[in-house]
Amino acid sequence: MNSQPKPAVTPVEAQSAEHKEAECAEFQSHMAERIGAGENLLDDPHLTDCERCQRLVEELAAIAQAARLLLPVEEEPHEDLWEKIQRAITHESA
Amino acid sequence: MAPETKQSDTLTVGSNPPAPEAEAGCSPRFHPDPADDSAAQILERAQAGDHTAFSQLYSLHKRRVYSLCLRMVGNIAEAEDLTQEAFLQLHRKIATFRGDSAFSTWLHRLTVNVVLMHLRRKGLNLISLDEALDTSPDSGPVRSFGAQDLRLTGTIDRMTLEKAIADLPPGYRLIFMLHDIDGYEHNEIATMLDCSIGNSKSQLHKARMKLRESLSTKLNAEVLP
Numbered sequence: 323m324n325s326q327p328k329p330a331v332t333p334v335e336a337q338s339a340e341h342k343e344a345e346c347a348e349f350q351s352h353m354a355e356r357i358g359a360g361e362n363l364l365d366d367p368h369l370t371d372c373e374r375c376q377r378l379v380e381e382l383a384a385i386a387q388a389a390r391l392l393l394p395v396e397e398e399p400h401e402d403l404w405e406k407i408q409r410a411i412t413h414e415s416a
Numbered sequence: 417m418a419p420e421t422k423q424s425d426t427l428t429v430g431s432n433p434p435a436p437e438a439e440a441g442c443s444p445r446f447h448p449d450p451a452d453d454s455a456a457q458i459l460e461r462a463q464a465g466d467h468t469a470f471s472q473l474y475s476l477h478k479r480r481v482y483s484l485c486l487r488m489v490g491n492i493a494e495a496e497d498l499t500q501e502a503f504l505q506l507h508r509k510i511a512t513f514r515g516d517s518a519f520s521t522w523l524h525r526l527t528v529n530v531v532l533m534h535l536r537r538k539g540l541n542l543i544s545l546d547e548a549l550d551t552s553p554d555s556g557p558v559r560s561f562g563a564q565d566l567r568l569t570g571t572i573d574r575m576t577l578e579k580a581i582a583d584l585p586p587g588y589r590l591i592f593m594l595h596d597i598d599g600y601e602h603n604e605i606a607t608m609l610d611c612s613i614g615n616s617k618s619q620l621h622k623a624r625m626k627l628r629e630s631l632s633t634k635l636n637a638e639v640l641p
């Protein structure tokens with residue numbers, strides 16, 4: 323084997339990168355319907371092999387986790403609201 | 417039941433449920449002296465028609481109810497109207513609460529139902545959520561795959577996330593909120609929204625994908641001037 327300097331991206335690599343893009347697009351475009359059908363995508367062979375799609379799945383999980391941890395922050399309603407509710411209760415009971 | 421676990425998540429971020437005495441100043445007309453009242457006693461008295469106890473109940477739960485409404489509709493004026501409606505319904509129905517579930521869970525459900533009724537009246541057809549959302553121009557093949565090399569993990573802050581959620585189409589926002597924030601299971605969401613469990617699952621995935629796209633844009637915009 324000759325040890326010639328390798329170009330940054332060989333045609334074979336470029337072709338396989340393109341192929342990979344197509345595989346990822348295919349996998350990702352069907353995620354919603356497959357999840358809806360009750361499939362466990364974590365068992366999918368593409369996901370086992372593909373770092374990019376693994377990262378996507380991790381990021382979606384991270385978003386859900388961030389929402390759970392960050393967002394149940396409780397805000398205060400306007401202080402007049404109780405007055406309004408009281409008036410409505412009185413009106414209803416009259 | 418998931419809304420119960422939400423309580424501990426809330427604790428994680430450091431906002432404990434208010435003690436009744438801390439709230440006394442927020443009930444201008446009534447001046448309860450609840451030092452010895454447990455939440456159970458307050459509830460019992462409110463169920464028996466005691467108005468002071470009902471005001472204490474309001475003080476105890478107003479933040480949770482209001483915040484839930486605010487997240488679901490994304491609008492302060494509407495959220496206050498819905499909070500009022502939720503407490504009016506609570507006043508009407510409180511005697512029927514039997515203690516089979518925790519009161520906070522029961523009130524959470526009552527509030528969600530108030531908001532859903534409101535959204536239906538406003539014309540958001542929750543039954544055909546799929547069609548409504550799938551015809552949106554953004555719901556085609558995934559655009560953002562591989563486009564960002566952004567590690568979202570650990571970089572999401574509350575303000576950015578809130579903004580991204582507020583930008584979601586209403587149907588996506590509702591599903592994401594019910595499942596990922598309020599902790600409802602898909603079967604519960606399916607019942608509430610009158611859709612299939614599969615529908616709820618696939619819509620949640622689409623909502624998270626849309627959020628990821630929006631967060632990537634927002635977080636990148638912060639890094640790159």
Ligand SMILES: [Zn+2]
Binds near residue numbers: 345
């Ligand atoms: Zn892939």
